[in-house]
Amino acid sequence: MEKDYGKYFAPSLKEARKRIKTEIEKIRFTFPEHLHQFGKGKKYLIKTYGCQGNEADSEKMAGILQKLGFTETDKEEEADLILLNTCAIRENAENRVFGELGRLKNLKTHNPDLLLGVCGCMPQEERVFNLIKEKYPYIDLVFGTHNIHKLGEYLYDAYLNKEKVAEVFSEEGKIVEGIPTKRAHDRKAWVNIMYGCDEFCTYCIVPYTRGRERSRNPEDILNEVRELAEQGYQEVTLLGQNVNAYGKDLERDYSFADLLNDLRGIPIPRVRFTTSHPHDLDDATIYALGRGGNLMPHLHLPVQSGSDRILKKMNRKYTAAEYLEKIRKLREHVPGISITTDIIVGFPGETEEDFQATLDLLRKAEFEGAFTFIFSPREGTPAAKYQDDLDPAVKKERLLTLNELVNEGYLRGNKRFEGKIVKVLVDGPSDKDPGLLTGYTEHNKLVNFPGSKDLIGKIVDVKIEKAYTWHLRGIVGGTHS
Numbered sequence: 001m002e003k004d005y006g007k008y009f010a011p012s013l014k015e016a017r018k019r020i021k022t023e024i025e026k027i028r029f030t031f032p033e034h035l036h037q038f039g040k041g042k043k044y045l046i047k048t049y050g051c052q053g054n055e056a057d058s059e060k061m062a063g064i065l066q067k068l069g070f071t072e073t074d075k076e077e078e079a080d081l082i083l084l085n086t087c088a089i090r091e092n093a094e095n096r097v098f099g100e101l102g103r104l105k106n107l108k109t110h111n112p113d114l115l116l117g118v119c120g121c122m123p124q125e126e127r128v129f130n131l132i133k134e135k136y137p138y139i140d141l142v143f144g145t146h147n148i149h150k151l152g153e154y155l156y157d158a159y160l161n162k163e164k165v166a167e168v169f170s171e172e173g174k175i176v177e178g179i180p181t182k183r184a185h186d187r188k189a190w191v192n193i194m195y196g197c198d199e200f201c202t203y204c205i206v207p208y209t210r211g212r213e214r215s216r217n218p219e220d221i222l223n224e225v226r227e228l229a230e231q232g233y234q235e236v237t238l239l240g241q242n243v244n245a246y247g248k249d250l251e252r253d254y255s256f257a258d259l260l261n262d263l264r265g266i267p268i269p270r271v272r273f274t275t276s277h278p279h280d281l282d283d284a285t286i287y288a289l290g291r292g293g294n295l296m297p298h299l300h301l302p303v304q305s306g307s308d309r310i311l312k313k314m315n316r317k318y319t320a321a322e323y324l325e326k327i328r329k330l331r332e333h334v335p336g337i338s339i340t341t342d343i344i345v346g347f348p349g350e351t352e353e354d355f356q357a358t359l360d361l362l363r364k365a366e367f368e369g370a371f372t373f374i375f376s377p378r379e380g381t382p383a384a385k386y387q388d389d390l391d392p393a394v395k396k397e398r399l400l401t402l403n404e405l406v407n408e409g410y411l412r413g414n415k416r417f418e419g420k421i422v423k424v425l426v427d428g429p430s431d432k433d434p435g436l437l438t439g440y441t442e443h444n445k446l447v448n449f450p451g452s453k454d455l456i457g458k459i460v461d462v463k464i465e466k467a468y469t470w471h472l473r474g475i476v477g478g479t480h481s
């Protein structure tokens with residue numbers, strides 16, 4: 001029998017676009033008494049798609065579920081609850097999720113008590129929300145990015161009141177501190193420093209799915225990192241869609257550079273962050289990175305295009321020359337820094353000349369890695385309405401040409417470490433060859449090397465013997481020259 005909706009609230013992209021500068025309330029997470037242990041005996045499985053922001057959200061949902069008494073399983077057939085934490089960034093990301101939903105329907109036929117939920121960025125789009133409602137009636141639970149802290153209540157309604165729940169807010173309400181977190185790793189941790197994005201790059205759905213830019217209080221961030229250090233964590237990655245805008249919405253004068261300088265004083269061996277926006281990356285941040293310490297010499301700085309005309313149409317707020325000047329300065333103050341980027345090809349109206357400008361910038365910038373994408377129109381964003389008459393075959397061709405150049409950069413970036421001794425935080429056995437250990441260097445290069453399992457979770461010296469495009473090969477030990 002079809003269940004009725006209990007809680008029901010639909011999203012609106014139009015609402016999500018609004019930016020009203022009211023103060024953001026910061027509250028502490030609490031558990032309603034009646035939810036205590038109601039998940040006892042039940043098993044959950046969370047499937048995470050998309051960016052690190054989603055991975056961090058999944059860790060919070062897992063934390064809430066554990067507190068409710070649920071236990072984790074990695075087997076679908078065993079699960080009482082399956083949650084899909086989704087990504088809306090490109091069409092293929094969404095198609096994967098729809099494929100998965102079709103497949104999970106069968107599972108539900110075999111196990112009618114299975115509770116299926118969809119959350120994250122996709123339900124924030126009204127198109128997807130309506131599609132789920134109409135075409136996927138077997139989905140019990142739909143919520144978005146702004147209300148993961150209410151997961152316990154939603155499950156309670158879905159299980160005990162036997163209602164369907166679909167509640168997606170377009171407007172972010174509060175910053176909720178103290179949500180229980182079950183972290184996926186015990187040595188590396190995500191730390192959100194801010195939520196949302198106000199940049200409105202014309203191709204991008206994120207400002208709509210994640211709402212307005214809002215920063216956590218510095219004390220909350222610093223305390224979290226201090227606690228992680230005490231628990232033996234070796235590395236934190238600070239998360240925000242545009243970390244360089246951190247602090248702009250705070251009542252006091254406190255910037256991203258201030259945060260980095262304060263984090264340098266905390267005994268956590270490694271601090272990374274993502275993602276930076278070239279327009280907001282300021283000198284103070286470059287100088288902070290230059291002081292080194294636990295701030296790692298790697299920066300992911302998405303450029304998107306090398307053509308000023310396209311950059312303008314993308315609303316990126318910098319020119320190719322300005323971008324190159326930023327990275328010149330970075331290299332001057334942070335010698336040896338590794339710089340990686342994101343690039344979109346086939347943006348509406350991209351000519352051969354524009355594409356050549358991107359290749360030209362790539363050669364000058366000497367990136368050591370890049371994520372490359374073909375433009376994917378996202379309904380509700382300005383670029384989705386731009387005239388786009390470029391042959392898809394040409395877009396593919398451009399992507400291939402671009403990737404060849406990008407791969408040269410990966411190899412060049414790895415080659416510079418041949419014969420050197422580098423510090424590697426050991427993650428565990430290599431997926432491809434379980435006889436080897438694997439981990440990342442300070443410059444964020446992947447290294448494989450033979451070694452004892454005792455080294456897992458530690459930072460060790462590794463001498464690099466050979467560089468390949470996607471990884472380095474080394475041996476433990478050696479002395480620094």
Ligand code: SAH
Nearest residue numbers: 203204241275302342343344373374375376
């Ligand atoms: N806030 C981050 C991450 C955004 S999503 C940032 O600003 O860099 C990661 C990357 O996906 C972007 O950098 C961009 O290169 C790509 N991307 C975003 N929207 C896209 C779209 N509609 N089509 C293709 N690629 C897109």
Ligand code: SF4
Nearest residue numbers: 197199200201204206
């Ligand atoms: Fe999207 Fe631009 Fe914001 Fe990044 S900075 S999340 S690309 S709008």
Ligand code: F3S
Nearest residue numbers: 050051087088089121
């Ligand atoms: Fe995707 Fe949402 Fe992250 S759209 S990239 S999961 S912010």
